[in-house]
Amino acid sequence: MxxxxxxxxxxxxxxxxxxxxxxxxxxxxxxxxxxxxxxxxxxxxxxxxxxxxxxxxxxxxxxxxxxxxxxxxxxxxxxxxxxxxxxxxxxxxxxxxxxxxxxxxxxxxxxxxxxxxxxxxxxxxxxxxxxxxxxxxxxxxxxxxxxxxxxxxxxxxxxxxxxxxxxxVAPHIYYNADIFTEAGIEPPSNDPDEAWAWDKFVEVAKQLTVDANGNHPGDSGFDPDNIERWGVHWPTWWIPIHSAIEANGGHWIDPDSGLLVLDQPEATQAIQNVADLVLVHQVMPQATAMEALGMSNAQMLENGRLAMAIDGSWALAWIHKIAPTLGTAALPAMKTTATNMxxxxxxxxxxxxxxxxxxxxxxxxxxxxxxxxxxxxxxxxxxQTALMTEEGLQTWITDGVHPPGYELIATEFVPRFGKVLYQPIGWPRADAIITPALERVWIGDATAEEAMAEAVPQANQVLEEEAAR
Missing domain, CATH: 3.40.190.10 (Periplasmic binding protein-like II)
Structure with missing residues (x-):
């Protein structure tokens, strides 16, 4: 992985x-x-x-x-x-x-x-x-x-x-199915053709976010400083963010020039959508809140502090061990269905x-x-394609590890909607510019449009220098 x-x-x-x-x-x-x-x-x-x-x-x-x-x-x-x-x-x-x-x-x-x-x-x-x-x-x-x-x-x-x-490996949704049952909400599907639209994803996350008084975001008296359960956690490092960008019809890199296009509207809107899960919709914990709790997303799913977690497929190796019923699903679509591959x-x-x-x-x-x-x-x-046939799936789909329907993640969601991103020559130097700029977005110090408009030209200059070496 x-x-x-x-x-x-x-x-x-x-x-x-x-x-x-x-x-x-x-x-x-x-x-x-x-x-x-x-x-x-x-x-x-x-x-x-x-x-x-x-x-x-x-x-x-x-x-x-x-x-x-x-x-x-x-x-x-x-x-x-x-x-x-x-x-x-x-x-x-x-x-x-x-x-x-x-x-x-x-x-x-x-x-x-x-x-x-x-x-x-x-x-x-x-x-x-x-x-x-x-x-x-x-x-x-x-x-x-x-x-x-x-x-x-x-x-x-x-x-x-x-x-x-x-x-x-690819990011997808993990969810505590017992929370969905208790709330009377139909959970998302592993079938990418039934992936939730972004607006529905946000709305369900609001319904599943609850403060100490039982209020939800948007309710009168909702206390964002005293949340008992968050609706979702979407990590903000580059693989999950690339998934969001592709789901909005954007790209990380222009395939023709090899330069970053994170400052284009489709990319900045996707980045802002993820940031707004915290800043506007109040359904996702700030990184500082996660640190203060001292718990991983798997622990929060298990103890009911989190309803949905976006994480890589690799995380199933430990998330499947949680006591509540675990479900998985394709990522929500903004303009299209996509994930990082x-x-x-x-x-x-x-x-x-x-x-x-x-x-x-x-x-x-x-x-x-x-x-x-x-x-x-x-x-x-x-x-390997042989492992995705009906016979091949029987060699690795494991009861107690892979939730029901998980084969659709492997055979439909990832190969049909997965987008490959291998970073360009000189990326470590460019990353030293892009990541701090994104950090400003996550904490609300700048919009995605503002941060990327400043950072992307600088990072592309680095990439051009590296490509010319």
Whole structure:
């Protein structure tokens, strides 16, 4: 999946300090020996057996993902006894440590690559070109193996493959179905053709938002400082916000120029719509209120402090454990139905001294075995078409994890309405301009139109400078 295991995004400040524009790091990577010998728990090097080639694999992930990778390594090594894979599990500060390893001349052979930096890494020759191997492969290179055109959109630059997607993940609605039953409100549907309009979404969120005196937003005497239950929480980082923008007919990036178009009316209105859930409609808690409560959205769904939560599909891996009845649904439509379609890539690094072994491992990570185990626990959605057939769904839809009707999220909502966004070259520098501007919108210091009109030209200047390097 795309976020790291603890849900935090990597530090932009540290990323900028380490990368300084990644060209210098890339030059080091190009001539560095790949994959420094792994160490055991005692710090001693774990040498492979004679005739066995060792490669390293670096990635993040919580306990479930860590266990899944280790299980996959065991299976892979049984199939490929001449290759040893050493897992460099890095659940915290992944991007910082990844870049530091490259700068130190000890890059991994293979790794998780985030969508925010993929194109920059390709530009700076950090990643190995996998095109020839993939096109020659009778399994992963077969026509129709992946959901297209989205797989090619995220994995290729100028028609060349520099990684393979791990899976798909996408924001959707989670809701406490018991609250809907108690309120006598029909819940939203997993079927994207029945997705709520934005106005209905807001109206239902108002009905489900209740203060300590039982009043709702708009009622006389409603107390916004003493809310017992909020109607909804919509996160304000870029993946959920991109979903809203696409649902309003807008875009994050112009596909022709590669520049940000967050200052266009469709985008600013969508951003403002999300901000107004707090600022106008009073159905969503401010970030400070969430912090004061000290609870996650899953905890708030469970204890009844929250009726609906917008979150990535990956969150099903833990949200399904709540005691109340859990429901899921397609995101509401503003002008159209849409969601962000995302996930990290598995890539081999250009500096590897073992390109064939690295390819064999990346290929294995793209097989049904590897993807299915994470789909079964609610962490991933499939990117392989075989897992979306009636027979394929039976291999991973799990009672007690996937709510009734969830297969429509995987087979209809995401492939039909998912929009791929892999950030442009130089995005970390541009993000240092865009995110603070958005923060002004979320707290009401500026409208989305005002904030983006100021920030987008500055960010685009950065992107143009990076593209020209």
């Amino acid at each position: 795309e976020p790291n295991g603890n849900g935090n995004q990597f530090s932009r400040r540290t990323f900028l300090r380490l990368s300084g524009g990644l060209t210098g790091v890339a030059l080091l990577a190009a001539c560095a020996p790949a994959g420094a010998p792994a160490t055991t728990g005692s710090g001693e090097a774990a040498a492979p057996a004679a005739g066995v080639t060792e490669i390293t694999f670096m990635g993040w992930g919580g306990a479930e993902e860590d266990e899944g990778v280790r299980a996959a390594i065991d299976v892979f090594q049984e199939e490929q006894p001449n290759i040893k894979v050493t897992w460099l599990h890095t659940p915290e500060n992944y991007q910082d440590k990844f870049l530091a390893n490259i700068a130190a001349g000890t890059p991994p052979d293979t790794a998780f690559i985030q969508s925010a930096t993929f194109q920059t890494f390709v530009r700076d020759r950090v990643l190995m070109d996998l095109t020839d191997q993939l096109e020659a492969d009778t399994l992963v290179g077969a026509d129709g193996y992946f959901i297209e055109p989205q797989e090619s959109q995220r994995c290729t630059v100028e028609g060349r493959w520099y990684g393979i997607g791990s899976c798909w 995302q996930a990290h890539l598995h890539s081999a690094l250009a500096a590897t001294q073992h390109p064939e072994e690295a390819w064999q491992w990346v290929r294995f990570l793209s097989t049904p075995f590897y993807q299915t185990q994470f789909c079964q626990i609610g962490l991933w959605l499939p990117s």
